[in-house]
Amino acid sequence: MVMQGLYDIMALGNKSMPESVFPEDGTPPPEQGRQGKKRGPKGKPKGRMVIPEARATIAALLGTIPLRRDQLIEYLHIIQDEYGHLSAAHLAALADLMKLPMAEVWEVASFYDHFDLVSEGMEAPPARTIRICTSLSCMMQGGEALLQKMQSMRSEGKIDADVRFVPAPCLGACDVAPAAADGHHLVGYANTDNLMRVITTGTPYDIPDYIGFTAYRAAAGYALIEALNAATDDAHAEMVSGLMSTLSDAALRGLGGAGFPTGRKWSIVAGYDGPRLMAVNGDEGEPGTFKDRYYLSSDPHRMLEGVLLASHMVGITKCYLYIRDEYPEIIALLTKELALLEASGLLGSLEIELRRGAGAYICGEESAMIESIEGKRGLPRHRPPYVAERGLFDRPTLVNNVETLFWVRDILERGADWYNDQGREGHPGFRTYSVSGRVAQPGLVTTGAGATVAELIEACGGMADGHEFKGYLPGGASGGILPAHLADVPLDFGGKLAELGCFVGSHAIVVLSDKDNMWKAATNLLQFFAHESCGQCTPCRSGTEKAVSLMTSDAPDTALLGELADIMADASICGLGQAASNPLISAMTHFPGDIPDAASET
Ligand SMILES: Cc1cc2nc3c(=O)[nH]c(=O)nc-3n(C[C@H](O)[C@H](O)[C@H](O)COP(=O)(O)O)c2cc1C
Ligand code: SF4
Ligand code: FES
16 A cells, blocks of 8 residues: 555545544544653643644644654645745644644754744745755856855845745755755756746746656566565465575665665565564765666656565565655655556555655665654664664664665566676676766766776766866765776775775765865865764764864864864764765875865875
8 A cells, every 4th residue: 555645645635535633623632642642731732832823724734634743744844835934833733733742843843954943033934945056066066156146146136036045965966067946846057047037937847757657567567566466375485585585696785875785684674573664765865966866757666666576575564765855856756656556456565655855964874764754853873773673663674775776676587697797897786876077978877886987987978178187086975085096996885995995885976177176175075064964973063063164274284183083983873974074084185285284294
């Protein structure tokens, strides 16, 4: 069964929705309070008066949607979408309706960048928000300058629309840098002209041309699922065992960044007692990465078939698709396609629920994503236990990246050897490299694993006119920076790249040229991490901020920065803090000449 959360209600109008769960005054029944327990007066929100009109407004807005604690972020989206902000009165009303403490609702709402909280006496933000990406690939193409220009045009009164221009981290569109978003709708190759056009005419909201359910089925899509659904218990067990062997023999590794062998992960989760859950990671926030956007917007059923195969092979009963808020066209097409998939009967007893991120890079980290799906702030969890054992709602949970799942059907149909034979010597399998920066034609390159940056630059039409290759990011913001003379390093998990202190992560390659200052590039990346740190642990929260302040000083103290980098790497809870200093170390190691008047030798 497809549980599309709130999107089916908003976009499709689900006729099978249950009758309103609210009594007429909008009060949810007691069992729908926090943790499903009946609550007496003690559970009432404290500290803020609930305005009856605001309560009635929010109850009417949420309508027949069943109130669930884990759906808190979805309700916040509905209010934000309707009013353009979250007023204190509306948050208090929501807290009251959900029988949650106001502080809990407030702390969740304030965690996510896409929610605008407005306290009493504060002015509401303009009706329209245009986000301009200032992350590295866009900064290199003038994103910061464009933001400043639009902001000054606005303050000089040259734009009289009710609009604001705000900086945004990577929008997953680095191939059309500088990227901007009207609300969340992408504007590629943004400039003053097209942004002015957007403001006056509104951004057309195009659903991309993709392989829909009918076409996918016509090309033998879901044939394996059909066979599994039709099998007797014994035949099903035998098929699953064969498919598991194939997946384990294939060199498929987690393409969200960590590279964990996929077959092994599926076996581990299948080994824990059910019910087992699944979360698909479509958060794609690593600066420079835009491959998942492409796969979801061109061939979404191939990823969905991966989910259905997991349901059979791992025994998944419910799957959450966590898609970043910056991809509204994908949320729309998935809503439509999930309805068709459900109607086809192929899902069996599997439930799939679509969730929308809210502008927090850290929610790509799997345990933070799980917290977010549970309706909380995206704070990474301490491990062990790992999410495979205790993830969503404390159940064993399979987490996979969109692209990882994309390859599963083909591997199971064509065999492990087919996949393993694709790569270069010692680097089995396919990879999709997102290539941006100073190349002639930024874009995706799908090729065998272990490609070098020299090969990728060639595949992208060479360097952009007037640019000489100087260095590159081999793995997004956190994978480090390498100089041009190391252009022959195979870009894969581990190996030579790891020996150089770098990693390939989600295979986001950003190419820099003689026109770029590597210290400035590294500073941009550290600013990104400082903004995106969840703040849970001091080495990361204070370390990233301190690093930015040292890096932006007139004469950065590189010795102190080196010590700071060590502490962040050693003592941070999660991968963000542990890897945040990589670009800084790389810049000090390989590009000391770009450091302004370095105070000490590196
Ligand atoms: C700070 C941070 C951000 C991450 N962001 C993403 C992301 O946007 N998408 C993703 O699939 N994995 C991301 N990951 C990796 C996930 O934690 C996890 O390893 C992955 O989703 C597992 O799926 P896979 O094995 O198919 O790669 C991130 C990890 C860290 C530490
Ligand atoms: S390392 Fe950073 S992002 Fe990760 S838990 Fe600590 S503060 Fe949060
Ligand atoms: S869209 Fe701007 S860096 Fe990715």
